[in-house]
Amino acid sequence: MTKTFYSNGKLLITGEYVVLDGAKAFALPTKFGQNLIIEEGDGELFQWKSFDSDRSIWFEDIISFSSVIQKEHFEDAETIKNTLIEILHEAYLMNSDFITKAKGYSISTELTFPKSWGLGTSSTLINNIAQWLQIDAFELLKRSFGGSGYDIACAQNNAPIVFQLVNQKPLVENVIFKPDFANKIYFVYLNQKQNSKAAIAAYYGKNGVIDKSISKINDITHAVIEASSANEFAIALQKHEIEMSNILELTTVKEALFPDFDGVIKSLGAWGGDFVLSISKENPTNYFKSKGYSIVIPYSEMIL
Structure with missing residues (x-):
């Protein structure tokens, strides 16, 4: 059975950097985002393909369940592979079922914006994985990639937001922003x-x-x-x-x-x-x- 998840991209309008210290940040989710498509596989492997918006493959690899469980680091691998293993490892610590109760996966990601645009390739992936595994996306971000989390909030909301860290916990407020200009x-x-x-x-x-x-x-x-x-x-x-x-x-x-x-x-x-x-x-x-x-x-x- 195929499962598909989608998350919005983001643009941070105010509060860059200082959002990390508790400032209020105004952010807008974009019409562009990323899909995560999960299909059953075998061999206790993740067969992974990441597609750019032009359908070119920008990352492709096979990662074993054991590499994720052990958070294996590959010295000769590109950074993307090690980062992906780190994200999946932290997800495993939060909900191990997707590995302990599975035979394997064929997984693809599909950006609807060019990867180089920087609209949230990582945040949309993290939020999609969190949706798939029914875990807290903010916590997964904190454990893996880091950052304030405003991008996760945009991934989850279809309207403008004000984002603030209060005692290091995300506070997200939907706001109306429909300017005549x-x-x-x-x-x-x-x-x-x-x-x-x-x-x-x-x-x-x-x-x-x-x-x-x-x-x-x-x-x-x-x-x-x-x-x-x-x-x-x-x-x-x-x-x-x-x-x-x-x-x-x-x-x-x-x-x-x-x-x-x-x-x-x-x-x-x-x-x-x-x-x-x-x-x-x-x-x-x-x-x-x-x-x-x-x-x-x-x-x-x-x-x-």
């Missing part, structure tokens, strides 16, 4: 995939005082959600960029790449990679294409 919001792919773990480590390496910034970011998050005009929205995003620039001691993406852009540009997630949000009076597609950034996606095509 959505047609002025675009997402631009920078084609500079960021490593989330490395970005988080760099953030923790900063010695600045975060507490005051958290209250500022919380206020900005509310202002972003409640903005009644494109101008209010843009001003709030700009304040957020300035605050995070001070915390991270990094130049904003607009200053670095688009100083002549007539509008506001906001980094999303790890600074310097994946997508940015732009808001302007005019359609910015031609501007970004002239700068060499050809993937410009309107809000209505990206966000659930």
Whole structure:
């Protein structure tokens, strides 16, 4: 019997990095995501294939049940295999039935967005595995990949969310965000995939005082959600960029790449990679294409 599970991708609009220290983060689930297809197999093996959105295979391997149980590390293997074993091992510790009561599996994953886009290849996989095994996805993330968990919340929700860690436990609130100015919001792919773990480590390496910034970011998050005009929205995003620039001691993406852009540009997630949000009076597609950034996606095509 075939079982299929699906999870949404994500974009973090406010609260990047500081969400790890308890700030409120505003995040949007995307129309893009990932499927997990489970079929029975044999030989006490996971026969695994991962498909990109163009149906090309970006990962394929056979992993034994014993490798998962023992959390075997393969020195000569690509990182993906060892990461997958780690996730499955932690899932096994949370619910061993899928190994102890099975003969084997043929498993495939199918992204509906290009893997390089960074919309949540790992988080959608973790949430799908958690759905399959009926375990807590937030706990599985914490044990395996790490991170705040906002991406898991997006994977599970079909509406905008405010995410916050309270005593290191996730608090997820659905919010209404249907701006009249959505047609002025675009997402631009920078084609500079960021490593989330490395970005988080760099953030923790900063010695600045975060507490005051958290209250500022919380206020900005509310202002972003409640903005009644494109101008209010843009001003709030700009304040957020300035605050995070001070915390991270990094130049904003607009200053670095688009100083002549007539509008506001906001980094999303790890600074310097994946997508940015732009808001302007005019359609910015031609501007970004002239700068060499050809993937410009309107809000209505990206966000659930």
